[in-house]
Amino acid sequence: xxxxxxxxxxxxxxxxxxxxxxxxxxxxxxxxxxxxxxxxxxxxxxxxxxxxxxxxxxxxxxxxxxxxxxxxxxxxxxxxxxxxxxxxxxxxxxxxxxxxxxxxxxxxxxxxxxxxxxxxxxxxxxxxxxxxxxxxxxxxxxxxxxxxxxxxxxxxxxxxxxxxxxxxxxxxxxxxx
Numbered sequence: 791x792x793x794x795x796x797x798x799x800x801x802x803x804x805x806x807x808x809x810x811x812x813x814x815x816x817x818x819x820x821x822x823x824x825x826x827x828x829x830x831x832x833x834x835x836x837x838x839x840x841x842x843x844x845x846x847x848x849x850x851x852x853x854x855x856x857x858x859x860x861x862x863x864x865x866x867x868x869x870x871x872x873x874x875x876x877x878x879x880x881x882x883x884x885x886x887x888x889x890x891x892x893x894x895x896x897x898x899x900x901x902x903x904x905x906x907x908x909x910x911x912x913x914x915x916x917x918x919x920x921x922x923x924x925x926x927x928x929x930x931x932x933x934x935x936x937x938x939x940x941x942x943x944x945x946x947x948x949x950x951x952x953x954x955x956x957x958x959x960x961x962x963x964x965x966x967x
Contacts, residue, residue, distance in 0.1 A: 821915050823851060823878040825891055825928035827870050829901035832942035833934045835908065840945055843874025844933060846897035851878045853887035853915065862887045863915075867894055885916035891928040898933070905932040 827847040831840045847870045853863035862884060870876045878891070892910045896902040911928040914921050 819881075819883050819917055819924065821880040821924050821926050823880060823891060823913050823915075823926045823928055825849070825876055825911065826930045827874045827876070827893065827896075828930055828932050829896075829898060830905055830932045830934045831901070831939045832946060833938045834942075834946065834951070835905050835932070835934075837930060837932070838942070838945050838949070840939055840941060841932070842901075843870075843872075844896055844898055844901065845870055845872045845874060847874065847933070848894040848896075849876055849878075849891055849931065850894050851880065851889060851891050851913070853884045853889040855887050857886070863889065880915055883916050883918065885918045887915070889913050889915045891931065893931050893933065896933045901933050901935045903934040903936065905934055908932045 827844045827849065828837055829842045829844050830837070831842060832838050848867045849870070850867050851863070851865040852861065854860065855862050863880065863882070865878050865880070868876045868878050880889075890910045890912050893904045908929065908931050911931055913926045913928050915926065
């Protein structure tokens, strides 16, 4: 019977210390957002084996309060490395904010049209929603090439995305057939 109060006190101590660490740790958390920027050489709004990384592309991270849309964090403009990769260091917890990495510009004049689907990527920058650790991954972001490469037809047929249209003599997406 004497062990019950000791066990209860031990459990209470663990609960209090972990709660304090949980709350205190969130405010002082540091995150690293990592991602990749590519050139959609086939203009299909997703990566293919012909897609190419864009070195020197510029991205930016912004967080806005969900209630009043007030800007709560804004990174500097970040430039991708030779592999099209970037990382953004963020200090603090942004539980009440929606944070998005967005394309700013491409150094490639032949591939500088931002993808409609992949021009921004949402990232979670809080530990208070069950996501742990400091490393956060953004979806890959893409710019579209001005004109699709000629090899795209074959690549897209290989993955079953396009089918030859017998009547028109050209290629049409499955959804248009």
